[in-house]
Amino acid sequence: MTQTPAPFPERPAADRPDYLQRLNPEQRAAIETTDGPLLVLAGAGTGKTRVLTTRFAHILLSGRARPYQILAVTFTNKAAREMRERIGALLGEPVEGLWLGTFHALCARMLRRHAEYVGLGSGFTILDTDDQLRLLKQVIEPLRIDTKRWPPQGILGVIQRWKDRGLTPERVTPAEDCDFAGGQCRPIYATYQARLVQLNACDFGDLMLHVTEILRTRPDVLAQYHRLFRYILVDEYQDTNTIQYLWLRLLAQREGQPANICCVGDDDQSIYSWRGAEVENILRFERDFPGAAVVRLERNYRSTAQILGAASGLIAHNDGRLGKTLRPGREDASGEKVRVASVWDSDDEARLVGEEVERLRAGGHSLAEIAILVRAGFQTRAFEERLITLGLPYRVVGGLRFYERSEIRDAMAYMRVLNQPADDLAFERIINVPRRGIGAAAMQKFHVAAREGQMPLAAAVMDLIARGALKGRAREQMTALMACLARGREALPREGHVVVVETLLEESGYIDMWKADTSPEAPGRLDNLKELVRALADFESLGGFLEHVALVMENEENAGAERLSIMTLHGAKGLEFDTVFLPGWEEGVFPSQRTLDEGGLKGLEEERRLAYVGITRARHRAVISHAASRRIYGNWQSAIPSRFIEELPAEHVTTTGGAAQARSRTFGHAPLSSTAFPVMARRPRVTDVGEKGPTAAMAVGTRVFHQKFGYGTISSVEGNRLEVAFEKAGPKRVLDTFVEKIP
């Protein structure tokens, strides 16, 4: 393993251009080591984005490459946008013609140029998840697969994972074919791909897969990109999957020239293995690119020493790390310790967080600098309810996004059919929305006609109308719909896409459908449709708009409002806040039981990295909490504190709350002054009922009472953790503090 380079000699400041000022030696090394492979291990809060953007600017300003000769890859559109803005700021002007974007956006751009090599036209459509599923269902329908046992989503998952690994249908070996769908996944995959080509469409995975396949099989195309890209920059390298790795390696390894690839990442923040990311990619970097330099960014400028100490101590429990230790960047006061609060249940937890937030706000803290980071979506509800009663403005980040709403997808489908009459999947989506009396039977008829006539669905419908094979209301409605679309297409060059789409949505009856809808969401949906038409005006053409939406499923709204954020730990990666609440640190919730079951030790380590990501989001304050009981799927479950709590180094942690006081690690310093934690308020007054838990001998066979589960008998004891056979609730694991001995 390569060592962090020795400190670099300080050159006189005057020698260095402006943009290289005020960087630490490691950051400067990461920027000035321009040629040859370079791995930058950037711990949380160590100035990663700054290094990436400055490196980009440095390559340009030192004359090593023109803007279009640098390939800069990110995972999210947000990261790409931020990078573009910051490069523009460094250079003093916006730069044009950059190859800067997400893996998928860059691949889409490449694939439009070379689509014919994989049997597509350059005007191919990019399908969303709905379309993918609909198409797959069509493919598996004749196979009479038991969709109970093998849900289409699962099959799609298998295909997606193959694509993540760079496996085209031909490359999937029989051994690779899992027993999913009765071992029929391989032929299903092949048919699915063939159908996509017929539709002149591809899914997200295909963007990477097709381009990589082209680069693999067309040396001329590959050479063209080798000549073009002199430098490659990759963000969040620990999140790359196999296909992304293959794509990068193909582009980076040039005959007789150094691989000028710089990957920035942090193995400790790899939290996406479940969607195909391979941490091995970053662990293997030095073997993949011989002679690679490695720079470690370990000076953290974000968090207090206490927070860093807690996070470092926790992550140290993982094996197989590349090894980094975050050091406080500034020697300021060490700050507050990380707090661990024990509460009774999720309502208590929400109350505690709410009170703390109110206190912070009273102390002049901005709500925008506070976040509640949960493991899973179901945890948000208790907080939302509490924040509403307190009148605290909040936002749940990562709910349904604009372009995922059904009315927007419907409207988009109308546009797609307008844009490409052969877009069967879009046509199928709108054909009976609003209701036009087309059910399964009619649909079947259309499909048969389309297959027999070797034509798109829409054309088949026209044909059936012309031949009089359609009767009654269906005929009327279909004639009207087709006329609508035809009028729109004809008017497009004259009236412009905005007006035409607006008219189409009106005349097709789609708008009226929502106007007639009396449900409370309907007005909001109409507003969304207005907003969609407005967004349409920002684009030159319909095609341009559709491409944008397919790749950038984002809405840029309500930023900067004075609200606190509730989001998942995954959603919080890359963000930072003054104060971070980390609720639900209980075995089964965090670490998640499912991850443990499915991923074993690997899964546990990923959960631990998630915990590490959570803590390192905090600049000044981190409050971890765990509840003693939690209602999951309608019934109460007892909960034991997460093992991650015990793994936090004691010297960086303070503990509050009743249950915690029973823990051996707490040396009796009960924070009685803390009015912020009126925890355990709803615990029974134990002295009235029986002896208090921790002081009483808890032996196997002891009869106990539990607030939520009722009466039961202890069946095993493990320190302060009991297993109790409850009379009504069955066997549960509980902490001794939450039961009372029955005399």
Next chain:
DNA sequence: TTATTTCAATTTTTT
């Protein structure tokens, strides 16, 4: 063809 009922699943998510 649509409305109703039952039934199961229920982490994390970008593009």
Next chain:
DNA sequence: ATTGAAATAA
């Protein structure tokens, strides 16, 4: 408890 999708009745 809640929700969404598939089976079944009107």
